[in-house]
Amino acid sequence: MxxxxxxxxxxxxxxxxxxxxxxxxxxxxxxxxxxxxxxxxxxxxxxxxxxxxxxxxxxxxxxxxxxxxxxxxxxxxxxxxxxxxxxxxxxxxxxxxxxxxxxxxxxxxxxxxxxxxxxxxxxxxxxxxxxxxxxxxxxxxxxxxxxxxxxxxxxxxxxxxxxxxxxxxxxxxxxxxxxxxxxxxxxxxxxxxxxxxTPGTWPAVLGDPVTAAALRALHSDPAAAWTTERLAAEAGVSRPTLARRFTSLVGRPPMAYLTWWRLNLAATLLRDSDDPLATVARRVGYATPYALSHAFNREFGTTPGRYRALAGTA
Incomplete structure (x- = not known):
């Protein structure tokens, strides 16, 4: 993706x-x-x-x-x-x-x-x-x-x-x-x-070859064990260069963006599938359902189970 x-x-x-x-x-x-x-x-x-x-x-x-x-x-x-x-x-x-x-x-x-x-x-x-x-x-x-x-x-x-x-x-x-x-x-x-x-942040983000390459990598495999070093190698630049350009354009560091996107992807899977929480956790890069639940609650203010139940009634 x-x-x-x-x-x-x-x-x-x-x-x-x-x-x-x-x-x-x-x-x-x-x-x-x-x-x-x-x-x-x-x-x-x-x-x-x-x-x-x-x-x-x-x-x-x-x-x-x-x-x-x-x-x-x-x-x-x-x-x-x-x-x-x-x-x-x-x-x-x-x-x-x-x-x-x-x-x-x-x-x-x-x-x-x-x-x-x-x-x-x-x-x-x-x-x-x-x-x-x-x-x-x-x-x-x-x-x-x-x-x-x-x-x-x-x-x-x-x-x-x-x-x-x-x-x-x-x-x-x-x-x-x-x-x-x-x-x-x-x-x-x-x-x-x-x-x-086109004015705006995201046309500029996707027009920048370094940031765009890093985003393509993260979105292609969000569950991978990404680090800033590994992502910088994928984008073909040094770690400081990636961190500086990515943070300046996107508004958050690469790993913070990855965490945010993983949780949004988890929310989509909870809404659109019947996969068990353990399966959802693995698909978005969390080792255990507990780890996903803790991060999910911190981001959305509710548990994955409650979120799925509310999404099902929408």
Whole structure:
């Protein structure tokens, strides 16, 4: 595993949901704040995204936008006035009544240049925010990935595949669509991380060859008997160099990060598996269940057993 994959896997729960909608005429739909992440992909036409407390954002054909913290927002045919936004139809109601002419949902006008109509994918990811990796926490409220020639080729391919799967409903689509939605999330976050000039700590962390090499090693085998010396050798630098660069960029020393990540990984295993505590302990690098329980309680303020019981009722 790598940092981005692990950061997403730690918070992803359940299955994503999505709707393919065609909207025409004058329209305005509201998405309430959500304990997860929302996304929109414009397949044809154009529209506006109006985030709560943020500036209006124009979206064109092929654009993707991720709202990683579930911010409330409106999508509309234009940068609507405050009064119009306040009267926006809840999206769930709009989808349920999509054939209502008053809402502009339905077969209607074909999206195209100058038509005023748009066809798009709107969806949500369920996330467990109790143990968010700092990379995920650092994502901005809105990640806009415009469709530009030569940019984000993997993302463009995933959008094309997803659009076709949802349109044709071929055999196996019930598996293909959720899988493609998961892939879409990875590509949107990856595109933000690798974009030139992206502000923030973690793009810089993953862009530093020494720190990135050390993180790859830790995430690839978190249960290994790591020491700073062994990790420095893996990164091809001296122990002081690794300690200085890693701590400066990540905000904690390599072994402190490893301890934190092992406990977060243990929490994920407790949530998502029925493995005995001894098995979980071995998988994350603790010699005994007692050692894991002691460290887990210190980090999360509860025992692994209580944590698993509460996660099972969520």
């Amino acid at each position: 790598d940092v981005v994959s692990d950061a997403i896997s730690a918070v992803r729960i359940g299955r994503p949901s999505s709707d393919r909608v065609r909207i025409g005429g004058r329209w305005c739909a509201r998405f309430a704040p959500y304990e997860g992440a929302g996304f929109h992909v414009v397949l044809q036409g154009g529209c506006w995204l109006l985030p709560d407390g943020g500036a209006p954002l124009a979206l064109g054909t092929g654009d993707a936008v991720l709202l990683p913290h579930g911010a409330g927002h409106v999508i509309a045919d234009g940068p609507a006035e405050a009064e119009a936004v306040a009267r926006a139809v809840p999206f769930e109601e709009a989808v349920a009544r999509r054939r209502g002419r008053d809402l502009g949902f339905g077969p209607g006008e074909e999206p195209g240049p100058g038509s005023g109509a748009v066809e798009m994918l709107c969806g949500k990811y369920r996330l467990d925010r109790s143990r968010t990796h700092p990379l995920m926490a650092e994502l901005p409220q809105v990640v806009h990935l415009p469709n530009r020639v030569g940019s984000h080729p993997e993302l463009r391919s995933a959008i094309d595949l997803l659009g076709r799967e949802m349109d044709e409903r071929q055999p196996g689509a019930c598996i293909a669509v959720p899988s493609l939605l998961d892939l879409l999330l990875v590509y949107m976050i990856r595109s933000w991380v690798v974009a030139e000039g």
